Amino acid sequence: MMTPPDPAFRGAGENATQGNHRRMRLLTVLAVCMLFAPTVRAGPWIDPGNSSLRNDIQVLADEGVISGPVSTWPLSTGDLLAALDADLTALSPAGRVALSRLRKHLDEAARIGDVQFLGRASATQHPREIRTFEDGPRETGEIGVGLEWTGERYAVRLQGQWVNDPDDNKDLRADDSYVGVALGNWMLAASTSQRYWGPGWQSSMLLSNNARPIPAFTLERNATTPFGSRWLSWIGSWDLAVMWGFLDDDRAVPNARVLGGRFNFRPLESLEIGISGLGLWCGSGNDCGLDEISDVVTGGGQSDEFDRVGGFDVRWSSRLFDVPFALYTHIVGEDFGDGGGRLIFPSKILGQFGAETWGYWDGVGNYRFFLEWADTECDFSLGRKLTGDGDGGKPGCAYRNSTYRSGETYRGKSFAHSFDQDSSIATLGSVLSTYDETSWTATVAGGKINRRGANLSTVAPNETDYWEVEIGHRRPFWIGEVRLGLGYEYRKDQVTEENDDDFRAFLEL
Numbered sequence: 001m002m003t004p005p006d007p008a009f010r011g012a013g014e015n016a017t018q019g020n021h022r023r024m025r026l027l028t029v030l031a032v033c034m035l036f037a038p039t040v041r042a043g044p045w046i047d048p049g050n051s052s053l054r055n056d057i058q059v060l061a062d063e064g065v066i067s068g069p070v071s072t073w074p075l076s077t078g079d080l081l082a083a084l085d086a087d088l089t090a091l092s093p094a095g096r097v098a099l100s101r102l103r104k105h106l107d108e109a110a111r112i113g114d115v116q117f118l119g120r121a122s123a124t125q126h127p128r129e130i131r132t133f134e135d136g137p138r139e140t141g142e143i144g145v146g147l148e149w150t151g152e153r154y155a156v157r158l159q160g161q162w163v164n165d166p167d168d169n170k171d172l173r174a175d176d177s178y179v180g181v182a183l184g185n186w187m188l189a190a191s192t193s194q195r196y197w198g199p200g201w202q203s204s205m206l207l208s209n210n211a212r213p214i215p216a217f218t219l220e221r222n223a224t225t226p227f228g229s230r231w232l233s234w235i236g237s238w239d240l241a242v243m244w245g246f247l248d249d250d251r252a253v254p255n256a257r258v259l260g261g262r263f264n265f266r267p268l269e270s271l272e273i274g275i276s277g278l279g280l281w282c283g284s285g286n287d288c289g290l291d292e293i294s295d296v297v298t299g300g301g302q303s304d305e306f307d308r309v310g311g312f313d314v315r316w317s318s319r320l321f322d323v324p325f326a327l328y329t330h331i332v333g334e335d336f337g338d339g340g341g342r343l344i345f346p347s348k349i350l351g352q353f354g355a356e357t358w359g360y361w362d363g364v365g366n367y368r369f370f371l372e373w374a375d376t377e378c379d380f381s382l383g384r385k386l387t388g389d390g391d392g393g394k395p396g397c398a399y400r401n402s403t404y405r406s407g408e409t410y411r412g413k414s415f416a417h418s419f420d421q422d423s424s425i426a427t428l429g430s431v432l433s434t435y436d437e438t439s440w441t442a443t444v445a446g447g448k449i450n451r452r453g454a455n456l457s458t459v460a461p462n463e464t465d466y467w468e469v470e471i472g473h474r475r476p477f478w479i480g481e482v483r484l485g486l487g488y489e490y491r492k493d494q495v496t497e498e499n500d501d502d503f504r505a506f507l508e509l
Contacts, residue, residue, distance in 0.1 A: 044155045044180065044187060044222070045074035048196035048209050049135025052439035052474060053105060055368045055431045056098035059358060060086075062270075062317050062324065063095045068224030068237040069264040069272050071315065073196040073209075076187075078223035079237075080106060093360040101437055118146040118159060119480070122508035128487065130418045130459060131210045132202050132429070134441055134472060135194075136485060137506050138212070139163040146177070155180045155187070168212070168248075168411040175213050182222065189218050195243065197262045197276050198352075199315040199328040202372045202427040202445065203418040205352050206276050206309060206332050207260065211413035214258065216245035238265035247283075251406035256283030258408075259296050270317045276332075277310030278416075280404045307404035309334055309416065311346045325357045334378050334397050348378035348394055350417075365434035373426045376417050377452065380424070395422050395452030405456060413458055420458045423449040425466065441472040453495065462495035470504075483508040 046053065057080065060066045065086045068079040084103050088096050121144070122137040146159030161173045180189030194213045198204040224237040245258040259281065264274035279296035282288035295301035296308065311332030318325060333346020354372035361367055375382065378394035398421035399414065400407030408416040419425050425447035432440040446467045450457040460466075470487035487504040 048073035124506040126504035210418040211415040214245040253283035280307040396454040
């Protein structure tokens with residue numbers, strides 16, 4: 001019997017032969033697709049997951065080349081394509097490198113009517129459980145194939161993946177697929193695409209790419225053009241994204257729905273503001289009519305009838321001694337409606353705070369450093385000090401309520417902040433992007449996860465000390481992009497006193 005050399009793809013028991021044959025067929029298809037696949041691609045959106053590309057986009061936004069908001073992912077390519085004609089001589093060295101790299105990445109985006117074949121394969125030792133904005137393999141082995149086509153009005157991306165030993169027991173998937181139609185300046189789509197809302201680099205307080213993508217109907221703007229009205233023109237370029245998602249059946253309320261929306265805008269070149277909200281409703285045994293949708297949106301219904309999370313984020317950039325920097329925060333509350341039909345300021349608040357700086361190293365390329373801290377306990381201590389509330393925190397309430405006890409999770413993982421509820425984590429990260437589209441990323445994070453011992457946490461059963469470090473590398477080749485990653489994670493359970501540490505590594509094409 002022929003077995004593959006990598007144990008990450010090895011079957012078990014008497015099913016190994018059949019599994020190996022299936023994997024060999026998939027590998028053959030993948031190889032053929034990769035031979036004919038372009039090295040860069042882009043449809044109507046850019047998915048979250050590439051920190052180097054995000055760094056380029058953010059540099060150009062801070063220099064005014066990109067006028068629209070850039071914190072709602074997937075990011076429409078409309079504004080980005082308009083920025084490609086910018087004058088290189090008017091930009092800083094960092095801006096010139098960023099624009100050159102973005103032009104290469106979007107080289108295929110302006111081509112209409114061409115079918116592009118997609119392929120992906122990865123092998124991982126100890127896949128990363130708690131994810132950042134940077135994408136990576138979810139399982140020990142993954143093989144995926146697909147195609148993408150963008151027309152004048154319609155856009156399609158169909159992908160399929162086989163994964164080895166999945167946590168959710170779903171070894172065949174169709175993640176990162178969509179079918180969309182343009183309606184004026186809007187795109188209506190049915191998708192299984194990743195979404196990420198907010199300015200954070202380690203994670204988002206509301207909607208992150210930590211869990212597998214939620215199947216959803218979405219409506220998003222194609223171009224973030226400002227209002228023509230003089231009464232609203234002060235808002236500047238603005239974006240709006242709405243999703244109606246379908247959650248899984250293995251949860252406290254099976255087949256619940258999630259309704260979410262995000263409005264963000266740039267009244268100044270240096271300032272971006274976002275307002276976002278998510279609500280869990282419907283599901284087995286619950287009403288799913290138009291009245292319930294109205295209550296989710298307006299703040300009506302009983303306090304425990306829906307699980308609503310909402311808030312705002314702000315990112316402001318400037319220069320100090322000619323060094324660029326930005327400060328950002330993302331504040332959300334577990335309850336943003338009072339149950340009486342009024343939308344009020346979020347209560348039971350959770351907070352994220354960050355600072356970043358960026359620039360250009362002569363002869364190397366662009367760099368970015370960020371320092372980010374998040375506390376996912378309702379009414380966390382710093383939040384109480386800022387609001388003057390002397391009461392204690394509310395452990396166990398973040399991202400859940402008494403009805404929707406599984407909360408903001410999909411297939412066993414949080415799709416809100418990666419560290420789930422009652423965690424306090426600081427992250428130091430960096431991105432280095434060279435001229436030739438090679439890039440490096442590095443993160444160091446530490447703190448406490450599930451520090452109140454809530455029994456619904458998806459990341460740890462008890463209060464746990466946590467440390468991790470990871471280094472990632474991207475390099476383009478004629479056949480595609482190769483990614484490498486190395487990491488180390490340490491945990492100490494404060495209840496059982498048990499230590500757990502893992503080295504992880506992955507290779508992806």
